[in-house]
Amino acid sequence: MNNIIKITKSSRSNVSNVDFDNIPFGRTFSDHMFEADYINGEWTNFEIKPFDRISIHPANLALHYGQSIFEGMKASLSINGDPLFFRPEQHSIRMNASARRMCMPEFPQEVFLDAIHKLVAIEKEWIPKKKGSALYIRPFMFANGEFIGVKESDTYKFIIFTGPVGPYYAKPVSLIAEEHYVRAAVGGVGEAKAAGNYAASLLPARLAKEKGYDQILWLDAVEHKYVQEVGTMNIFFVIDGKVLTPKTDGAILKGITRKTVLQLLEDKGIETIEELIDINDIVEAHKAGLLQEVFGTGTAAVVSHVSKIMYRDTLIELPPVENRKVGPMIKETIDGLRAGTIEDRHNWIVPVKQLVNV
Ligand code: COI
Numbered sequence: 001m002n003n004i005i006k007i008t009k010s011s012r013s014n015v016s017n018v019d020f021d022n023i024p025f026g027r028t029f030s031d032h033m034f035e036a037d038y039i040n041g042e043w044t045n046f047e048i049k050p051f052d053r054i055s056i057h058p059a060n061l062a063l064h065y066g067q068s069i070f071e072g073m074k075a076s077l078s079i080n081g082d083p084l085f086f087r088p089e090q091h092s093i094r095m096n097a098s099a100r101r102m103c104m105p106e107f108p109q110e111v112f113l114d115a116i117h118k119l120v121a122i123e124k125e126w127i128p129k130k131k132g133s134a135l136y137i138r139p140f141m142f143a144n145g146e147f148i149g150v151k152e153s154d155t156y157k158f159i160i161f162t163g164p165v166g167p168y169y170a171k172p173v174s175l176i177a178e179e180h181y182v183r184a185a186v187g188g189v190g191e192a193k194a195a196g197n198y199a200a201s202l203l204p205a206r207l208a209k210e211k212g213y214d215q216i217l218w219l220d221a222v223e224h225k226y227v228q229e230v231g232t233m234n235i236f237f238v239i240d241g242k243v244l245t246p247k248t249d250g251a252i253l254k255g256i257t258r259k260t261v262l263q264l265l266e267d268k269g270i271e272t273i274e275e276l277i278d279i280n281d282i283v284e285a286h287k288a289g290l291l292q293e294v295f296g297t298g299t300a301a302v303v304s305h306v307s308k309i310m311y312r313d314t315l316i317e318l319p320p321v322e323n324r325k326v327g328p329m330i331k332e333t334i335d336g337l338r339a340g341t342i343e344d345r346h347n348w349i350v351p352v353k354q355l356v357n358v
Contacts, residue, residue: 003046003111005034005118007358010050015125018164023133025300029163030126030135034115037144038105038156046111048119051161057146061153067143068195069098072299074134075120075162075352077127078340083120083135083352086338088113090256095139097254098192103152104141112139115160121355128164131335136165136300142195168232168300169214172307172321175230176213177279178204179312183228183251185221190228190251201231217309219279220251227277233296233304234258237282238326240290247274257297257334263346264333270326279311286316294318295327303331 010031018028029051037045062068073091075083092113096106116137120127127135139160143153181204183197184190190197201216208216217235220226227246229235234255237244243265248254265272285291294306294316305327309316321328336342337349 002044003108003114005046005048005111005115007118007122008047008049009122009358013125018126020128020130020133020164023128023164023166025165025168026136026163028165029161030123032119032122033159033161034119036107036111036115036158038158043105043107043111043158046115048115048122054157054159056144059146059148060143061145061147062142064148065143065150066194066196067102067104067153067156068140069095069102069104069142070138070140070193070195071095071098072193073116073137073139074165074299074338075116075127075137076134076338077129078338080340082340083124083127084338084340085116085120085350085352087256087260087348088116088350090259091139094193094254094256095141098194099141101189101192102194104143105156107141107158117353118355119160119162120352122358123162124352126162126164128166130166131339132302133164133166134338135162137162165300167302168298169304172305173214173230173296174212174307175215175217175309176208176211177217177219177227177309177311178208179219179224180204181216182221182224183216183218183231186250188221188251191248191254193253198231205231211310213310217279217311225278225280227279227282228252230296233298233301235306236261236293236295236297236327237277237285237291238293238324239285240292242271242273243326244273244275244277246277249276255297257299257302260334260348261297261303261330264330265326267345268329282309283311283314283316286314291316292319293324293327295330302334303327
């Protein structure tokens with residue numbers, strides 16, 4: 001395999017057209033993208049080139065049978081203006097775990113890391129300076145075979161593009177626990193970052209919105225009572241000073257921010273518990289006055305506070321964010337790590353390598 005990435009720069013940049021004080025999530029794209037092909041059993045054609053539409057065959061297998069996976073990661077600027085990644089190798093590891101589950105080829109970690117370093121170095125001017133904003137990086141892979149038939153593809157495409165983003169949730173989110181539809185069952189693909197998981201969440205999410213809630217709190221597929229995650233985030237409960245989060249049992253996304261938050265809480269000496277969490281126990285803790293905070297975590301969401309949860313006929317209203325301790329402290333810590341103002345004890349921060357002569 002020839003790992004050299006060919007680089008073709010765009011003749012002009014769109015960066016000056018962007019209002020960096022007002023960036024809606026996921027609608028602005030930077031000037032370049034990385035592309036690679038899986039052909040004859042190996043990855044090839046590594047190239048960074050101007051961002052553009054791609055052309056696919058109408059019988060493209062991903063469109064019909066759903067072999068499509070993705071990652072979401074971010075680059076930010078330190079207070080000194082240096083571009084930084086946060087735990088980039090973890091995203092490569094998780095992408096390859098998703099690939100294995102979806103019967104797709106793994107993408108070599110050294111090329112993944114080389115590609116994001118080169119792409120983000122080229123797009124440095126696209127990294128927002130404002131606190132809470134970042135350059136979102138979207139690696140994704142899809143089947144590129146051109147035939148009809150439920151079989152694994154023989155060709156795949158891997159692409160990375162980027163775009164500046166503000167906060168995913170501008171305000172605390174309201175949740176409704178879902179007892180009819182399920183997101184994932186143990187043995188299914190819930191642990192993979194598979195595109196179809198998100199497609200399956202859209203109808204229940206629309207119904208939740210019609211009832212006045214921002215997002216769904218997913219419950220398990222068998223007993224419909226064990227908390228799993230929120231559509232775009234893992235979930236944490238602060239009960240009587242301890243922090244609880246559902247254990248990853250095969251149906252829950254293994255969030256990199258989730259893992260980070262657990263480590264940060266441990267560093268701060270706060271007790272964390274990963275276990276099966278019965279929604280009825282959350283209701284009981286609320287009734288007993290012990291439920292102090294609920295927050296979600298994710299790359300896009302970072303740490304997003306939950307304002308209320310509806311379960312059957314019980315509405316759990318949570319304290320205003322200014323009266324919370326744990327969620328805001330963890331958010332500040334992650335923001336501080338990303339800005340390089342808090343000591344990086346775990347070597348999570350990786351400076352983007354500078355590119356010369358491009
Ligand atoms: C992320 O957190 O980066 C995700 O991929 C979630 C997505 C729904 C925005």
